[in-house]
Amino acid sequence: MSLQAHLVVRRGAFTLDLELTGGPGEVVALLGPNGAGKTTALRALAGLVALTGGGIDLGGRPLHAVPAERRPVGMVFQDYLLFPHLSALDNVAFGPRCQGAGKSEARRLAGEWLARVGLAEHAAKKPRALSGGQAQRVALARALAIRPRLLLLDEPLAALDAHTRLDIRAELRRHLADFAGVTVLVTHDPLDAMVLADRLIVVEGGRVVQRGGPAEVARHPRTDYVARLVGLNLYRGFAAGHVVTLGSGVRVETAESGDGEVFIAFPPRAVALFRTRPDGSPRNLWEARVDGVERHGDQVRVHLDDPISVAADVTPAAVAELGLSEGQVVWVAVKASETHSYPA
């Protein structure tokens, strides 16, 4: 059972045009900023939004011609949308009932699913009496109870607090591993995507800007958005051997050798700052102006500007030593061994 979709949805000035494939048991994450069209893509797969063009094929069956209620698709909505007038058990039993199961049979199935997500003792509770994490699990059980071939998750962890999120993420990962169908997950959190997905599709402005495995995307971002998400400095330049010339004229030496148009990326911790021109080895060296200083975990992130925008992570001690303040000019050195180039 595999998914092949070409989703085209036009709405006013916005056009979503996205190709998507998924194999059995595979988890594909759509990652992108708000308004990129991720949720629209999910709604199109569920049949809640009509396609303007393209099509959806699930296991050889054209899904786009089938109304939402007859698609073998389960969906977990961002705010879960549990029916407020039904108990957790009846929420989960709703799908099997619609598929023709008798009342007691549907409730027995629902009980099994609730037990599977660890909520057997909360079956009689109304949604408003459930915590965020419990509601999320009921929503997952409700979507899985219809035995879908395609599971859609819209920001499944976005509504949870940080601590619950950690638990639910691990648990969700386990349930997704048990699920034999295709899963498509929408998120704007790179960590959710990295932990849960086998493959990432990065969407910006309704189009795919990058696809690949989580590790590949994390190492080789291709847009500023992805680079920010995975915490890398990213530039485009022209390579001749180990030296890449950036648009601004800055020349950077990289670990890999390349030719022609390339991206280069290095982490903020590969950047060192000096008050005066350092002697010795660093070859990737230029003067830059400090644009801002902010706390970042146990490090301090320094934003540098002019000639190119760079993020550098230094220790609080270094900040004190350098006496960093906005507008100050410092020397920037980047380790060549941590600067990677790859074809653009």
Add this chain to the structure above:
Amino acid sequence: MLPALVGLGFLVLPVVGLVARAPWSTLGTRLGEPQVRDALRLSLVTATAATAICLILGVPLAWLLARVDFTGRRIVRAMVTVPLVLPPVVGGVALLLVLGRRGIVGQWLDRAFGFTLPFTTPGVVVAETFVAMPFLVISVEGALRAADQRFEEAAATLGATPWTTFRRVTLPLVTPGVAAGAILSWARALGEFGATITFAGNFPGRTQTMPLGVYLALETDPQAAIVLSLVLLAVSILVLAGLRDRWVSAP
């Protein structure tokens, strides 16, 4: 401040007067009089029947107005609210012209089934339904508009047909609105006078409801009129209490 107090007094004093002048000592016997009992029974039966018809016809109409985007929806909505502002007696005349023995539809009813509505108990129900239905439609439409339609989408992804979704998701979500609309309609039907007397006449036991009884008794037996009015007042207060509970407990 003064206009506010005058306004309050203006609204409250008539009710106080009604209670103060009530023949409390003979209330029990008067309530037991067959004329009063008949009028009360007829009023309750017809108002309840009218409310039932309002629900059966009004809920789908409200759904149409709230959920289906069709051309001329604004005009349809305006037409639904006409009975709300129309003087009831005009409504009665209009009903006569359509459903009367020589009316556009009534003529046909008479010929096909030998059945005429005016001056019958079903006629009372028709007149009451006509004036009460807008209350139900407006109340339910408002509730439907306020309800989160994404619950209906969630139901669709779970395999629910539109009808199942309506029955098991939409309707339960708007129950408070439906209940409020039904109570308002019932109260309006119970107090209906103008359309009823015009369309259904004033026959004791058949079409003489409480308000008609009050009006008639005022000329022959003012004490009876007060007793009947007290009953209607009690019902109004009950309705008010019922609505308040609905609104307070609404999710």
